[in-house]
Structure formats: structure tokens, C-alpha cells
Amino acid sequence: xxxxxxxxxxxxxxxxxxxxxxxxxxxxxxxxxxxxxxxxxxxxxxxxxxxxxxxxxxxxxxxxxxxxxxxxxxxxxxxxxxxxxxxxxxxxxxxxxxxxxxxxxxxxxxxxxxxxxxxxxxxxxxxxxxxxxxxxxxxxxxxxxxxxxxxxxxxxxxxxxxxxxxxxxxxxxxxxxxxxxxxxxxxxxxxxxxxxxxxxxxxxxxxxxxxxxxxxxx
Amino acid sequence: xxxxxxxxxxxxxxxxxxxxxxxxxxxxxxxxxxxxxxxxxxxxxxxxxxxxxxxxxxxxxxxxxxxxxxxxxxxxxxxxxxxxxxxxxxxxxxxxxxxxxxxxxxxxxxxxxxxxxxxxxxxxxxxxxxxxxxxx
Numbered sequence: 243x244x245x246x247x248x249x250x251x252x253x254x255x256x257x258x259x260x261x262x263x264x265x266x267x268x269x270x271x272x273x274x275x276x277x278x279x280x281x282x283x284x285x286x287x288x289x290x291x292x293x294x295x296x297x298x299x300x301x302x303x304x305x306x307x308x309x310x311x312x313x314x315x316x317x318x319x320x321x322x323x324x325x326x327x328x329x330x331x332x333x334x335x336x337x338x339x340x341x342x343x344x345x346x347x348x349x350x351x352x353x354x355x356x357x358x359x360x361x362x363x364x365x366x367x368x369x370x371x372x373x374x375x376x377x378x379x380x381x382x383x384x385x386x387x388x389x390x391x392x393x394x395x396x397x398x399x400x401x402x403x404x405x406x407x408x409x410x411x412x413x414x415x416x417x418x419x420x421x422x423x424x425x426x427x428x429x430x431x432x433x434x435x436x437x438x439x440x441x442x443x444x445x446x447x448x449x450x451x452x453x454x455x456x457x458x459x460x
Numbered sequence: 461x462x463x464x465x466x467x468x469x470x471x472x473x474x475x476x477x478x479x480x481x482x483x484x485x486x487x488x489x490x491x492x493x494x495x496x497x498x499x500x501x502x503x504x505x506x507x508x509x510x511x512x513x514x515x516x517x518x519x520x521x522x523x524x525x526x527x528x529x530x531x532x533x534x535x536x537x538x539x540x541x542x543x544x545x546x547x548x549x550x551x552x553x554x555x556x557x558x559x560x561x562x563x564x565x566x567x568x569x570x571x572x573x574x575x576x577x578x579x580x581x582x583x584x585x586x587x588x589x590x591x592x593x594x595x596x
Contacts, residue, residue, distance in 0.1 A: 295537055297567070298563070319537040319538045322537070323541070323564070326571075345514075345515055345516075352549075353544055353548065
């Protein structure tokens with residue numbers, strides 16, 4: 243497998259180093275001549291000087307036979323163009339972009355980037371999933387990014403507590419997928435009665451998340 | 461018409477002033493506040509300081525109701541990305557992008573952006589002057 247990494251900042255540097263150690267064929271493209279010189283001393287011939295957003299540079303790098311191109315620079319606009327040039331001009335099968343502004347993840351996906359990585363979003367989702375006393379936890383954000391699978395506990399003050407699913411007025415665009423009571427999995431039915439302490443797993447539209455949170459964990 | 465211009469350099473500011481004089485509603489975005497001095501004291505349009513690849517900045521500049529978006533920053537990738545956000549996210553009817561690199565210009569034209577390449581245009585004009593033997 244041939245992998246091209248663009249951008250020799252900390253992310254690109256350690257990525258290249260790790261991939262080389264794992265035995266992959268890797269080429270790192272960096273536009274700062276001094277960095278290229280330093281990296282070449284450490285890595286040997288796997289570093290190339292050039293602007294990775296330019297088609298001529300990607301051609302020299304052999305992008306046409308690359309399996310993966312990873313745009314790891316610190317600038318979102320550069321990463322977008324690097325990936326689009328790789329995909330549209332060299333038909334690279336899989337392009338990965340590092341994204342700094344988390345909002346750009348969705349835009350990049352709409353613009354044809356296969357995979358985006360945002361450190362901000364990774365840390366955010368870690369906090370949401372792992373910190374205690376969470377009223378509602380994101381389990382998965384679906385690729386259709388307006389939808390998420392969330393988990394929330396029913397508190398004893400919740401207006402839903404003690405009522406059946408057919409009795410409660412769920413917010414729009416919420417589908418209760420499972421209820422976990424102790425160690426038991428309950429398949430939700432209209433007559434299923436919610437109890438304080440139940441963990442509710444639901445598929446929800448982002449716009450209904452706050453309302454669901456308020457209702458369950460009042 | 462309502463026009464949002466990204467980049468207040470020579471081209472952006474000249475365009476903004478002339479559209480403003482013609483009575484259009486103009487908003488100019490630039491990262492550098494000082495660049496707005498190019499617009500002159502009689503400019504009636506709005507200015508927004510910030511990066512044009514940020515949805516929130518574009519929204520602040522009123523892109524949601526814009527008829528035209530023009531990207532004339534000094535970085536091709538910034539102009540290209542901002543233009544794609546304008547087109548794909550905000551569905552601006554007419555998006556015009558300046559791209560210096562002729563190769564990238566061709567690529568993004570083929571992907572549907574309305575691109576302008578000063579490099580190609582200018583070298584064409586100069587070459588034409590040389591071969592037509594004018595001047596003197």
C-alpha cells in the first residue's frame with residue numbers, strides 16, 4: 243500500500259514515522275526546505291519538497307498510484323484542496339483530511355472527502371461519552387450528521403417516569419430504540435412503562451436532542 | 461443586487477467601490493482590518509473582519525441572502541474553499557472565484573465553479589501585444 247502524507251507539522255511527522263515503522267510505503271510532502279532537509283536525514287528518501295496542493299507536485303509524488311492521500315497541514319483550506327486535487331485529478335481511492343474547525347467536517351464530507359479527522363470533535367465526543375453525571379450521551383453521530391444515537395437515564399423527576407411510551411409525548415424525530423433496566427434489555431412497545439433509572443437509547447434528530455434531554459433528565 | 465466580496469486587496473476593494481457606486485448592496489470580508497481603508501471614506505457598504513472559510517463569518521456578512529459571492533483573496537485554496545461553502549452550503553446563485561494557479565483553475569471550473577485566472581488572462585494579453593507588434 244502506498245500512502246502520501248502532505249504537511250510536515252507534528253501530525254504529519256509522527257504519522258509518517260509510524261507508517262514507515264509499520265512497513266508501509268510512505269511519502270511525506272512538505273513545502274519548507276529546512277524541514278525537508280531535517281526529515282530527510284531522519285527518514286531517508288521518503289520526504290519530498292513541494293506544495294502538495296499543486297497538481298505538479300502530486301504528479302511527481304506519484305499520486306496516481308497512491309492508495310491513500312492524507313492532508314495533515316494546519317490549514318483547512320489547504321487540506322481540502324490537497325484532497326480534491328488527489329481525488330479528482332489523480333483518482334486516488336481514499337483521501338483523509340485533518341480538520342481544524344470542527345464545523346468543516348460536515349462541509350468536507352459534502353465536498354467529497356472520504357474521511358475527516360477533527361481533534362476537537364474527538365475530544366468533545368470523549369467528554370460526552372465518558373464523563374460522569376452526563377444527562378445525555380452521544381453514542382454515535384451518524385454519517386447523516388443531523389442524526390445521532392443518544393443514551394439518557396430517566397430521573398425520578400422526569401415527566402416520562404411511570405408512564406407508558408404510548409402516553410408520553412416524545413419530541414418530533416425521536417425513535418426510542420431500546421430501554422435498559424438493570425441488566426435487562428427491553429424492546430420498546432407502546433405499553434412499555436418507563437421507570438426512574440431506566441437507560442433510554444434513542445435515535446434522534448439533532449434539533450430534538452435538547453427537548454429529549456429535558457424530558458428524560460428533568 | 462446583494463454582493464459579498466471576500467478579500468479587500470486591490471481587486472476586491474476596486475470591485476467593491478464600483479459596485480457600491482452603482483447602487484448595489486456590498487459587504488466586504490477581510491482578515492485584516494487595515495485593508496478596509498482601501499474602500500475610501502465614501503463607501504456605504506458593510507465590512508466584516510474575519511476568515512472567509514468560516515461559516516459564521518460568512519453568515520455575519522449576510523451571505524444567506526446574497527445574489528453574488530466573489531472570492532478574491534491572495535490564497536487560491538482559501539478562495540476555492542470559501543466559494544465551495546458559498547455554493548454548497550448557502551446556495552448562492554452566482555459564485556465567482558479568482559484562482560491564480562491555471563491548473564487548479566481548470567480543475568475547479570470543471571467541477572462547476574465560475575473561475576477567473578488572472579495568470580492565464582494576463583499572459584494572454586501580454587503575448588498578444590508582443591505578437592501583434594504594437595506599442596512603441
